Amino acid sequence: MKEISSKYVPSEVEDKWYGHWKKKGYFHSEPDQREPYSIVIPPPNVTGILHMGHMLNNTVQDMLARKARLDGKNVCWVPGTDHASIATEAKVVKMLREQGIKKSDLSRDEFLEYAMKWKEKYGGIILKQLEKLGASCDWERTAFTMDKIRSESVIQAFCDLYERGTLYRDYRIVNWDPEAQTVLSNEEVIYTEENGSLYHIKYKIEGSSDEYITIATTRPETIMGDSAIAVHPDDPKYAEMKGKRALVPIINRSIPIIFDDYVELDFGSGALKVTPAHDINDYEIGKRHNLETIDVLNANGTISEAGEILVGMDRFKARKAILPMLEEIGQLVKTKDYVKSVGRSERTNSIVEPRLSLQWYVEMKALAQPALDAVENDEVTFFPKNQKNLYRHWMENIRDWCVSRQLWWGHRIPAYYYNEDVYVAATSEGALAKAKKDHPNITIDDLKQDEDVLDTWCSSWLWPITCFQGFHSREEMDYYYPTSVLVTGWDIIFLWVARMIMAGYEWEGKRPFKDVYFTGMVKDEKRRKMSKSLGNSPDALKLIDDFGADGVRFGIMSSSPAGGDLLFDKKLCEQGRNFSNKIWNALRLVKGWEEIDVAQPAENKLAIFWISQKLNEIIASVESDFKQYRLSEATMTLYNFIWNDFCSWYLEMIKPPYGEGIDLKSLQSTVELFEKMVIILHPLMPFLTEEIYHLLKERSDGDDCIISSYPNIIAVDKSLLKSMVGIQSIIGKVRDVRASNGLKQKEELTLLVESEQDVDQLYKTEGAIEMIEKLAFLAAFKSTQSLPHDGVSFMADNRKFFIPLELEINIEEEIDKIKKEISYADGFLKSVEKKLSNDNFVNGAPDHVVANEKKKQVDGIERLKILNESLKKIKS
RNA sequence: GGGCGAUUAGCUCAGUUGGUUCAGAGCACCUGGUUUACACCCAGGGGGUCGGGAGUUCGAGUCUCUCAUCGCCCACCA
Numbered sequence: 001m002k003e004i005s006s007k008y009v010p011s012e013v014e015d016k017w018y019g020h021w022k023k024k025g026y027f028h029s030e031p032d033q034r035e036p037y038s039i040v041i042p043p044p045n046v047t048g049i050l051h052m053g054h055m056l057n058n059t060v061q062d063m064l065a066r067k068a069r070l071d072g073k074n075v076c077w078v079p080g081t082d083h084a085s086i087a088t089e090a091k092v093v094k095m096l097r098e099q100g101i102k103k104s105d106l107s108r109d110e111f112l113e114y115a116m117k118w119k120e121k122y123g124g125i126i127l128k129q130l131e132k133l134g135a136s137c138d139w140e141r142t143a144f145t146m147d148k149i150r151s152e153s154v155i156q157a158f159c160d161l162y163e164r165g166t167l168y169r170d171y172r173i174v175n176w177d178p179e180a181q182t183v184l185s186n187e188e189v190i191y192t193e194e195n196g197s198l199y200h201i202k203y204k205i206e207g208s209s210d211e212y213i214t215i216a217t218t219r220p221e222t223i224m225g226d227s228a229i230a231v232h233p234d235d236p237k238y239a240e241m242k243g244k245r246a247l248v249p250i251i252n253r254s255i256p257i258i259f260d261d262y263v264e265l266d267f268g269s270g271a272l273k274v275t276p277a278h279d280i281n282d283y284e285i286g287k288r289h290n291l292e293t294i295d296v297l298n299a300n301g302t303i304s305e306a307g308e309i310l311v312g313m314d315r316f317k318a319r320k321a322i323l324p325m326l327e328e329i330g331q332l333v334k335t336k337d338y339v340k341s342v343g344r345s346e347r348t349n350s351i352v353e354p355r356l357s358l359q360w361y362v363e364m365k366a367l368a369q370p371a372l373d374a375v376e377n378d379e380v381t382f383f384p385k386n387q388k389n390l391y392r393h394w395m396e397n398i399r400d401w402c403v404s405r406q407l408w409w410g411h412r413i414p415a416y417y418y419n420e421d422v423y424v425a426a427t428s429e430g431a432l433a434k435a436k437k438d439h440p441n442i443t444i445d446d447l448k449q450d451e452d453v454l455d456t457w458c459s460s461w462l463w464p465i466t467c468f469q470g471f472h473s474r475e476e477m478d479y480y481y482p483t484s485v486l487v488t489g490w491d492i493i494f495l496w497v498a499r500m501i502m503a504g505y506e507w508e509g510k511r512p513f514k515d516v517y518f519t520g521m522v523k524d525e526k527r528r529k530m531s532k533s534l535g536n537s538p539d540a541l542k543l544i545d546d547f548g549a550d551g552v553r554f555g556i557m558s559s560s561p562a563g564g565d566l567l568f569d570k571k572l573c574e575q576g577r578n579f580s581n582k583i584w585n586a587l588r589l590v591k592g593w594e595e596i597d598v599a600q601p602a603e604n605k606l607a608i609f610w611i612s613q614k615l616n617e618i619i620a621s622v623e624s625d626f627k628q629y630r631l632s633e634a635t636m637t638l639y640n641f642i643w644n645d646f647c648s649w650y651l652e653m654i655k656p657p658y659g660e661g662i663d664l665k666s667l668q669s670t671v672e673l674f675e676k677m678v679i680i681l682h683p684l685m686p687f688l689t690e691e692i693y694h695l696l697k698e699r700s701d702g703d704d705c706i707i708s709s710y711p712n713i714i715a716v717d718k719s720l721l722k723s724m725v726g727i728q729s730i731i732g733k734v735r736d737v738r739a740s741n742g743l744k745q746k747e748e749l750t751l752l753v754e755s756e757q758d759v760d761q762l763y764k765t766e767g768a769i770e771m772i773e774k775l776a777f778l779a780a781f782k783s784t785q786s787l788p789h790d791g792v793s794f795m796a797d798n799r800k801f802f803i804p805l806e807l808e809i810n811i812e813e814e815i816d817k818i819k820k821e822i823s824y825a826d827g828f829l830k831s832v833e834k835k836l837s838n839d840n841f842v843n844g845a846p847d848h849v850v851a852n853e854k855k856k857q858v859d860g861i862e863r864l865k866i867l868n869e870s871l872k873k874i875k876s
Numbered sequence: 877g878g879g880c881g882a883u884u885a886g887c888u889c890a891g892u893u894g895g896u897u898c899a900g901a902g903c904a905c906c907u908g909g910u911u912u913a914c915a916c917c918c919a920g921g922g923g924g925u926c927g928g929g930a931g932u933u934c935g936a937g938u939c940u941c942u943c944a945u946c947g948c949c950c951a952c953c954a
Contacts, residue, residue, distance in 0.1 A: 589913035840934035
């Protein structure tokens with residue numbers, strides 16, 4: 001036999017098997033007769049690098065995929081990347097800026113060329129990293145949200161929606177990102193509480209020399225955009241202001257004082273400056289009162305010409321600059337600290353500016369209804385299901401989706417303009433054909449295509465369809481769609497999940513996936529979100545280097561219930577590495593056994609029967625855990641079974657004495673068990689299990705763990721499992737006696753059981769006595785009718801045992817111990833008897849519960865009897 | 877302001893339709909252990925009034941109400 005190192009070394013194993021799997025084409029799927037199992041990856045940003053969130057998400061997907069593969073399904077896990085319009089564009093702009101190139105100096109085509117190059121350079125990194133994790137994606141299907149198939153689909157979808165009347169253009173106050181200079185959807189804005197100031201500024205009443213009205217604002221730099229001052233109609237303070245006008249400080253523009261019950265009486269001074277261009281509520285007030293809209297900000301957040309003063313200055317610099325100007329003319333009344341909720345762009349983190357602009361919107365109400373129903377009636381099933389509430393709430397209050405973005409990196413909106421007329425078509429020729437109906441003489445050069453691109457999610461929401469060419473052909477769609485499961489974080493339930501469900505019903509009339517498994521957020525051990533700025537995000541690849549991919553997978557899965565946060569701790573990966581090593585050493589032990597021609601010892605036979613039952617139990621439990629997506633439970637079940645039952649108990653049961661061989665039957669059975677064990681562990685720890693699978697036996701070409709068969713569930717012999725619990729408890733107690741009396745592990749003891757029967761009549765399970773003798777290191781295990789005086793006694797398996805020892809026995813302690821046990825047993829019996837004496841219980845409870853209580857009563861009485869006898873004896 | 881969820885051992889969490897003394901797991905902790913698969917280990921041990929209170933029931937960690945604390949989502953706050 002080849003020497004096996006005492007440590008498992010992942011680096012010697014992982015790349016070898018990943019390469020083998022790929023070469024064999026095990027990850028690749030084509031439609032066939034088998035049941036399909038399809039997953040589309042949540043496409044990571046094309047410029048992203050692997051972080052803990054991806055690790056979690058993809059480990060889950062891989063576990064599910066590998067399990068399904070072992071179950072004989074045709075698994076198709078489609079990988080890909082997202083062009084991530086705004087995030088990528090921001091990165092490219094930054095890179096160009098560092099090279100001294102301004103985006104504004106480039107043409108659209110030039111910019112896109114740079115962006116494409118960037119994508120070529122960085123785009124594949126994250127997918128390569130997924131390979132290190134063991135992800136069994138079908139790499140021949142790698143998709144990109146901006147490749148030809150996906151782009152055509154997005155454009156087609158836009159045209160479809162336009163034809164169906166679901167798309168419209170409107171002027172509205174939108175969330176504007178001044179850094180990226182684009183509109184954002186509501187879902188892309190993150191609100192947090194931030195410290196700021198509330199400024200009280202007084203405005204002179206027009207035509208009066210000393211009369212003022214004081215307003216409160218957090219945004220003094222926008223006063224030049226004021227169109228009115230509003231007060232509450234019932235506010236007595238301002239009753240005489242009716243019909244008066246005020247002058248905007250510094251620029252002295254005259255504005256009306258209006259009455260609107262939007263104003264809160266007790267906030268600030270009770271008077272509100274109305275700036276329709278820069279606040280959504282002010283805009284509404286402006287509409288009600290026919291106010292002028294004066295936009296004093298440019299797209300990049302600097303003061304515009306309309307501002308008259310501080311023109312060209314950044315909005316925050318302008319805020320600082322205007323205060324001394326107001327102070328100088330005595331119109332800054334006071335400044336108060338004020339905590340305000342501030343919206344920031346999810347992608348650039350710059351403070352979002354409400355801005356009036358013309359954008360494209362998707363009308364969502366009609367789209368939402370079937371998607372809402374689908375989740376309500378579990379046609380799309382959420383795990384955990386409490387995410388349904390969140391989903392329902394959002395869907396019932398859904399607002400229209402702003403889909404245009406003022407960016408270049410993305411799918412350019414297929415809308416063509418001829419003066420005021422709009423023509424939507426997949427191509428300019430198509431648009432021209434439409435336009436010619438209205439304007440027979442125009443040419444293609446007269447049409448101007450919309451400059452904007454579509455929101456990134458306009459491609460993501462079609463992903464389950466476009467990954468199988470849904471807008472192009474039916475062949476793959478009919479086989480793979482709907483997909484089996486979607487695995488994603490609950491933080492994008494609205495941005496992505498809800499929209500995919502809507503798109504699924506809109507274009508396919510079917511759910512896009514059957515189940516949705518929501519992972520939690522990965523946080524550090526102090527429950528802080530992983531972030532670059534905190535530096536608490538571990539380097540994923542380094543973790544794999546340190547602990548092996550299997551160790552990391554274990555670490556991630558052992559503590560991440562669906563929907564719950566994963567409090568990541570490197571220690572968990574360490575535990576995973578140790579687990580790998582444990583299994584590795586179990587293999588070393590088994591491989592080290594010489595097979596000899598002897599009869600199978602009775603205890604081995606029992607051990608094998610027991611562990612087989614136990615394995616069956618575990619297979620059933622893991623199977624049910626997978627069905628319910630309780631993956632961390634499955635992980636821990638496997639861990640406990642392998643470490644405790646298999647290694648600590650089973651291997652010790654059958655382990656031959658040092659230097660001796662093992663019988664053929666036991667060895668063969670052990671190899672078979674080991675093989676089943678690595679197969680059920682394979683979805684969690686693919687590399688180690690593949691390696692062991694091959695070390696266990698000679699394998700023919702194509703006999704690999706990854707494509708073997710998951711063992712069937714077999715009925716479990718429960719009574720055997722139960723009697724083994726008794727045997728184990730006796731062994732445990734003997735070990736306890738050694739530990740608490742300072743005896744050596746190997747010092748042979750005699751174990752006596754108090755009984756009128758012989759010990760082999762008492763323990764009829766074949767091999768039980770031998771097993772107890774072996775694992776408890778006994779010289780003998782006998783029954784006796786009268787126990788000797790010197791030694792230690794204990795109760796186990798509802799019997800009284802005794803170990804003769806030449807020891808100073810502390811009678812007092814011994815009496816205390818027994819008394820304690822008596823009082824426990826007594827309490828137990830009383831509670832049982834109380835139940836049984838209650839007619840309501842006996843009549844009301846189900847038969848098996850009552851029967852159980854009766855058995856408990858019998859056992860309890862017996863036990864109490866034994867204990868009382870012991871007490872009497874020790875006292876004598 | 878509207879909604880959702882949580883509270884079980886020092887920590888992180890299981891506990892499936894109320895029914896074995898049901899209070900569990902992993903980690904951490906304590907005691908002992910080195911030739912004989914593994915110190916990335918072995919054996920053993922301690923530790924919880926299931927957030928507080930009330931109720932329903934023969935029976936409540938599990939169901940109802942209430943209070944407290946925490947977390948999250950949505951809306952919005954001049």
